[in-house]
Amino acid sequence: MTETNKKIKPELKLIDVKPALENYHTVVKAFIQNPTASIISDLKIEAQVTKKDSKTVLHEIKKENYAMAPNTNFGFAIPWDNQELKPGKYTVSVKAEDKTKEKWEFTRDFEIKKEAESLNKEAVDIEKSFPWGWTIAGGIVLLAIIAGAVYFIIKKRRKN
Structure with missing residues (x-):
């Protein structure tokens, strides 16, 4: 049931970026939001993390076949490759494309603070520097x- 025949243009937003654990593994989560009343399907997302003001890619991921329900958000996990989350300033770049070839690009600076030590302690299979x-x-x-x-x-x- 619709109130109008006007097609709703899909929209994505990057609302936050922060370190986290996923299945007890270190990750950085890029929280992506679909604020529209439409389903976004066949979503391809790729993300890269660099040190702030650097071009060297530290961590990256590419995923396909995502779908986002209307008016939702989720934390897109960027694996930290079983490494400790080290305090510092970083930049995340996220690119997304849906089945209609609509594209979104986001860049956001974020900081991993000293609080990441507690995440590192809880993480499994972490490569600790000796x-x-x-x-x-x-x-x-x-x-x-x-x-x-x-x-x-x-x-x-x-x-x-």
């Missing part, structure tokens, strides 16, 4: 202490 520099420095200090102790023990025994 502090090799501190481990090597600690090993050198430990070897120096052992060598010094051996030197003083040998010196004391030679005097006796």
